[in-house]
Amino acid sequence: MVAPSKTPITLTIAGSDSGGGAGIQADIKAISATGGYACSVITALTAQNTLGVSGILSIPTDFVEQQLDAVFTDMDVKAVKIGMLSDSNIIKAVAAKLKQYQPKHLVIDPVMVATSGDLLLQQDAIETLKAELLPLANVITPNLPEAAALLDCAIPQSQQEMDNLIDELRALNTKNVLLKGGHLESSDTSTDLLITADDVFRFSTQRIQTQNTHGTGCTLSAAIASFLAQGYPLVEAVTHAKGYISHAIYHADELEIGSGHGPVHHFFAGHFDPTA
Numbered sequence: 001m002v003a004p005s006k007t008p009i010t011l012t013i014a015g016s017d018s019g020g021g022a023g024i025q026a027d028i029k030a031i032s033a034t035g036g037y038a039c040s041v042i043t044a045l046t047a048q049n050t051l052g053v054s055g056i057l058s059i060p061t062d063f064v065e066q067q068l069d070a071v072f073t074d075m076d077v078k079a080v081k082i083g084m085l086s087d088s089n090i091i092k093a094v095a096a097k098l099k100q101y102q103p104k105h106l107v108i109d110p111v112m113v114a115t116s117g118d119l120l121l122q123q124d125a126i127e128t129l130k131a132e133l134l135p136l137a138n139v140i141t142p143n144l145p146e147a148a149a150l151l152d153c154a155i156p157q158s159q160q161e162m163d164n165l166i167d168e169l170r171a172l173n174t175k176n177v178l179l180k181g182g183h184l185e186s187s188d189t190s191t192d193l194l195i196t197a198d199d200v201f202r203f204s205t206q207r208i209q210t211q212n213t214h215g216t217g218c219t220l221s222a223a224i225a226s227f228l229a230q231g232y233p234l235v236e237a238v239t240h241a242k243g244y245i246s247h248a249i250y251h252a253d254e255l256e257i258g259s260g261h262g263p264v265h266h267f268f269a270g271h272f273d274p275t276a
Contacts, residue, residue, distance in 0.1 A: 005076035014083030015044035021263030022215035027222035029266035036226040050258030078229035079105035095132035109221035212252035212262035240274035
């Protein structure tokens, strides 16, 4: 029997980024900076830095399951964030464990497309993700290439084309979708759409000119999970997470990390107060 905890515990299930800017490392930083306690289950190891990924090593499925059992049988996990899952077998194993332990909140960042445009998941794994995991999620957070991969359509090139995906995304077997518009780089603003069953909430922020945006998707989804674990309703959790990631991007150039696309500044203010 897991003892209830007053500490808002969030579990991240994702891959490790040896460069520290994305994946498990970004998630732990974001959860910690936004007032939560982070624990982790690692699904893959990557050899990467600010210039790119040079290698990926998947963790055996049975050891992913062992990690999940270790966390869930001891800790009062309020929310789970899922990032990189490398193949169908791991997706099925994670889905089975989530059905077994039934955490209250689940945020899925469907990491499927590399910055280069290459698919990180094969088509059969994408179908497994849609069938096994998306129905369990409170919210999924695809960027535009990931939404296109989920829907098997062209990547939106304008705000209108983003809007045209709303009905198709609602038809996915998942509760809510946060469609991220950061890839529309021709726009002076960046607009995300939180698509619920009967409404669309728009979050627009001024686009910040920086090359240090590595790990933004991981950071945003982890922050959403952290705020859900603290008891915020979904719209408020997304609002606070958007505020956090905007500040983290704004302050990213204060860091000097590597010679490529550096990370956002997770601890720009120490502990982030969403009410400030």
